[in-house]
Amino acid sequence: MKRLPLLLCLLPAWACAAPWSFGTPVLVAGASDSTHFHHLDGSGRQHVAASASEVALVWEDDRTGSPQIYLAVAPREAASFAPDVRLSDGEEAYEPALAALDGNRWLAAWEQDGAVVARVIDAQGLGPIQALAGKSSRQVTLVSDRAGRVAALWTREHDGGQLLEAAELKADGRAVALAGAAVTVAPVVEHPYQGYPAGAWGRQGRLLVAWEDRRAGHTRLFHTWRDPGQGFAAERQLNEHNAPHGEVPAGVVGLGSGVMRVVLAADGAGNVRAAWLDKRNPASGYAVWGALSQDGGRSFGPNQMVQDELGAAVPQWHAALAGGVPGFVAAWDDTREGWGDGSEPGDVVLSWNFGSAWSPDLVVPGASGEGYQGSPAVALDPQGDLHLLWIEGDDLSSPTRLRYLHGAFDPD
Numbered sequence: 058m059k060r061l062p063l064l065l066c067l068l069p070a071w072a073c074a075a076p077w078s079f080g081t082p083v084l085v086a087g088a089s090d091s092t093h094f095h096h097l098d099g100s101g102r103q104h105v106a107a108s109a110s111e112v113a114l115v116w117e118d119d120r121t122g123s124p125q126i127y128l129a130v131a132p133r134e135a136a137s138f139a140p141d142v143r144l145s146d147g148e149e150a151y152e153p154a155l156a157a158l159d160g161n162r163w164l165a166a167w168e169q170d171g172a173v174v175a176r177v178i179d180a181q182g183l184g185p186i187q188a189l190a191g192k193s194s195r196q197v198t199l200v201s202d203r204a205g206r207v208a209a210l211w212t213r214e215h216d217g218g219q220l221l222e223a224a225e226l227k228a229d230g231r232a233v234a235l236a237g238a239a240v241t242v243a244p245v246v247e248h249p250y251q252g253y254p255a256g257a258w259g260r261q262g263r264l265l266v267a268w269e270d271r272r273a274g275h276t277r278l279f280h281t282w283r284d285p286g287q288g289f290a291a292e293r294q295l296n297e298h299n300a301p302h303g304e305v306p307a308g309v310v311g312l313g314s315g316v317m318r319v320v321l322a323a324d325g326a327g328n329v330r331a332a333w334l335d336k337r338n339p340a341s342g343y344a345v346w347g348a349l350s351q352d353g354g355r356s357f358g359p360n361q362m363v364q365d366e367l368g369a370a371v372p373q374w375h376a377a378l379a380g381g382v383p384g385f386v387a388a389w390d391d392t393r394e395g396w397g398d399g400s401e402p403g404d405v406v407l408s409w410n411f412g413s414a415w416s417p418d419l420v421v422p423g424a425s426g427e428g429y430q431g432s433p434a435v436a437l438d439p440q441g442d443l444h445l446l447w448i449e450g451d452d453l454s455s456p457t458r459l460r461y462l463h464g465a466f467d468p469d
Contacts, residue, residue, distance in 0.1 A: 075419050076383070076409065077443045077464030082423040085114060085129055085138055085446070087458030093120045095448055095457045096151075097432045099167075100210070101198035101255035101320055102377040103154040104434035105446050106163060107133060112436070112444045113163045113178075114138070115155040116459060126150045126167045128178060133438060134463065144176060145169050146186060156201035158228055166197045166209055173197045173211045177231045184231030190222065190239065200256035200264065203325065203439070208264055210242075210254040218250040221268050223289075243281055243292040248272045251279075257321040257329055257380070260353035261285075267295055267319045267331055278319050278333055282354045290355075295319065295331060295348060297360045317343070322380030329354045330385050330410070332363055332378045342372025345389050345408075363408055365418045368393050374403070374431065381437040383468065384411035388445065390431030394420055402453050403431040405445070421445065423462055429453055430460075441466030 086095060095118040097104045106113050113130045126145040129138040144153070144165050153167035158177070166175035166189065173194045177184035189197070193214035201207040207226045212219040224239040243251065250271040257265045259282065266289070267280040278295040296316045319333040332347035345364045348357040364373060368391055376389045386409040395401030404425035408415045424430045424447055433447040443464035450457040 075407070075464070076411075076467060078467050079422055079462055079464045081136075083137055083461045083463075085459040085461050086116070086118060086127065086141060087449075087456070089458075091456045091458060093118050093456055095459050096124070097375075097434050097446065097448060099152040099154045099198060100196045100253045101154060102375070102434045103156065103198055105436040105444050106155045106157040106201075107436045107438035107442070107444050108157045108161055109133075109439045111161055112438070112463075113155060113157070114446050114459070114461060115144070115153045115165050116446075117151055117153060117167075123149050124151055126153045126165065126169075128155075128163070128165060130163070130178075133442065133444075134465075138461070142178075142183065144178070144183065152196060154197055154199040156199040156207055158201070158207065159205055162228070162231075164199060164201070164207060164226070164228055164233060166199055168195045168197060171195075173209070175209065175226070175233050177228050177233050179231055181231075184233065187233050189224065189226075189235065194222075196253055198254055198256060200258060202258040202323070204258075204262075206258055206262060208256065210256050210266060212252055212254065215249055218248065218271075219252055220245065220249050221251040221254050221266070223256075223264065223266060225264075240289070242266050242268075242289050243270075243279065245272055248274075253318055255319050255321040255331075257323040257354065259323060259329055259350075260327050263353055265321060265323075265329060265354035267321050269317060269319065276316055278316050278331075280331070280354075280357065293356070295357055296333065296335065296346070315343075318376060320376060320378040322378040322385060323354075324380040324384055325382075327351070327353055328380075330378060330380060331357060332376050332387050334373060334376055335360075338369070341369055343374065344369065345373045345376045345387060347378075347387070361415070363387050363415050364389070364406070365408070365415070368406065368418055373406075375433060377433050377435045379435045379437045379443075382439060382441040383466065384409060386410075386435055386437065386443060387415075388433040388435040390433060390447075394425060401427055403429045405430050405433045405447050407435075421462065424460070429455075441468075
């Protein structure tokens, strides 16, 4: 039952128009008869990076019998990718992140055998693997910008929980190393549990960080920032906490609406946006919410719903966010097209914001229809073209494939 596309056709033409002209989806990894599973679950969802001339993708799959990390690179308008290369060399590897460096180089980081590692990739091959954080570290993400700044964020075990750490990096040639000692972003004395960090560069080298925080016994989102040569500011809560109203029934914890998996992006003009999954309406599950900072990341304005009302009846998952030219674009997956049809357990959806308001949602052509299309990652290149990566499967439990879609920016 595909009722929603009929509803979409009743909207004004501008509501369905996208600022990108989409090409044909490209199969990156997996095959129709594949028995393997692919994952795009890294903190901050940094699985796609793009330069002015190339695009790179990073993911985890189990083709060798254990989870390992792979990378594929292509010219930005190519019809296919070069054969992928394995980046990890341990027994198990998880949750990679990717950043573009100058000189058509790429920096990838991931968790390998319980530690956080990274390596540089260029046209000549792979640089050496460098440890960024020791045992019991995980959930790494990378933060880069067009000025060449790059930092890594990760969590490490501490006192029965997790604390978030940050370090700026230097990448000379095919070598990567810490530019200084890693620092704790927001020390917590009691009940430390910080997870799934995201980051962005604000104005004049300001490093912005957001994360999940469970010190209160449930998940809230916090953010902080530091200017070059300074320490991190005191953390502030990002999501508006909606505690239950009235008397809480017996047996119900009553801690308020749930939030998860924050992502951050900057547009290079001083604006920063955050997005996350937010269960303010428990009847429909998680929805995509966000907030805007217009002061370079020091503070964020009111929370705003990113998705449109047509998606309010179903839950959203796997929110991703990119910023740059011409603004911001968010991606996620939901089941609005299926309306309970078991053959359509998810499609990739986009919304964009080039000013003050989010667009009506677009169910992405080529990333929708029968079967599962979801867990998207998205990037904008310097020309404003969109680069989208997602997982495809016959259903939610089937082996998977990776597909990629290029959208050429059309400002008219």
